[in-house]
Amino acid sequence: MLNYRHLHYFWSVAKSGGITRASERLHLTPQTLSGQLSQFEQQLGTPLFRRAGRRMELTESGQLAMSYAEEIFQVGAELEEMLRRRPEERLLPFRVGIADAVPKTIAHRLLSPVLRLPEPVRLICREDRLDRLLAQLAIHHLDMVLADRPIPPNMDVKGHSHPLGQCGVAFLAEPTLAEKLGGAFPANLNDAPLLIPGEDSALRTPLLRWLERQNIHPRIVGEFDDSALMKAFGHTGSGVFPAPSASVGEVERQHGTLSLGQTDDIQERFFAISVERFLTHPAVVAVSTGARRGLFDGERGSDETPLAL
The missing domain is CATH 3.40.190.10 (Periplasmic binding protein-like II)
Structure with a gap:
């Protein structure tokens, strides 16, 4: 099982750029921290750092580990913040990935109903390429992805594309x-x-x-x-x-x-992509319902519209 204390040490060294600075922040001796990193690398079976002068740079494996560590500790910080609030102040997080190609005006109008739900939610939007967002969805770092296409057939991602309009x-x-x-x-x-x-x-x-x-x-x-x-x-x-x-x-x-x-x-x-075959998350349902009743309900096939200035 992953040693999360070791992961935190690794994350701190990577953020600080070296063992000496990280050891000061963690209140550990450089020797202790170096030993803990070596144990972590032995456990994973791959080096995470390489020396570059006085600095330590991430290896390819280290960069991969760092991307996951950033997500893990971000979620941890959100959990800590949530638990510190009183029950009536806690908001259910709703994490949405928005593909670069989706126009911002469309994304805004699709997501607006989420902020009007009876049970308040905290809307968290991430924008990126569709393939990267689907990878995040697959490991449950996102609740939904807004895209201008269904899941590409060449992507090995278990998910379902729900047409919005x-x-x-x-x-x-x-x-x-x-x-x-x-x-x-x-x-x-x-x-x-x-x-x-x-x-x-x-x-x-x-x-x-x-x-x-x-x-x-x-x-x-x-x-x-x-x-x-x-x-x-x-x-x-x-x-x-x-x-x-x-x-x-x-x-x-x-x-x-x-x-x-x-x-x-x-x-x-436009599509809402989720891991669910049937929409059950209240925020995803709100997006789908709002799209059909508001944004796209009046769209019908018609002839080309002439210039009007």
């Missing part, structure tokens, strides 16, 4: 750029500077195929894994950018942009 795609631009482009949608996208999602986004391939079918050839001037960064560049007039049609109003208000038009030929889909 889908909507069309709008194209937005900073007002000066929108005025320059003019014309009818979607022809006004031809030769327009375009910002597109990165390769990790489920929207990227359908978007490029749709442009090809429409015989439209924009100038792709930027690719972004983070949807918020893409909108920030769009806000400054760097290019036209796509966004879910369900959030057009919010995006226009937040980023001072205008919609050039939208299409339902491209569909953005």
Whole structure:
């Protein structure tokens, strides 16, 4: 069984960058701490540190151990804080992973019902690539993952993808750029500077195929894994950018942009991924119910919407 005292010693040395500083914080002699680390490495059967001058650097195994130690002691700190509170002040933690490709406006609207539950919860959001978030979900470090696609078939992760809804795609631009482009949608996208999602986004391939079918050839001037960064560049007039049609109003208000038009030929889909086959966690149920009754309930297939400036 893992010796958690040894794990704490290892974590402290890694955070401090050396045995001497860590021993001062732990109120141990350097010799004692060094001996405890050696025992820990012998127990694990792999070195965790290597010498780099006066400093100690993590080996590859040490980096892996450190990532787990950070999670373990973070959860421990949350437990300690929770137990110190009076029963009526304790909030149930709800840990959500949000894939980079999910627009922040969509994530905010999907998660808002969680903060209105009768039993208060503490919402903890982590943003990362989908594959990393699914790995965290698999070891129960997350309660749910919000994604723009179901679990990829090539990932060996035991989980279930629950559809939250889908909507069309709008194209937005900073007002000066929108005025320059003019014309009818979607022809006004031809030769327009375009910002597109990165390769990790489920929207990227359908978007490029749709442009090809429409015989439209924009100038792709930027690719972004983070949807918020893409909108920030769009806000400054760097290019036209796509966004879910369900959030057009919010995006226009937040980023001072205008919609050039939208299409339902491209569909953005959103999923809640959990380890549960059937949704039972009250917060996950709130997300699913809110999505169907609020965010996506009015979305229907329709013809392309013309430019309205």
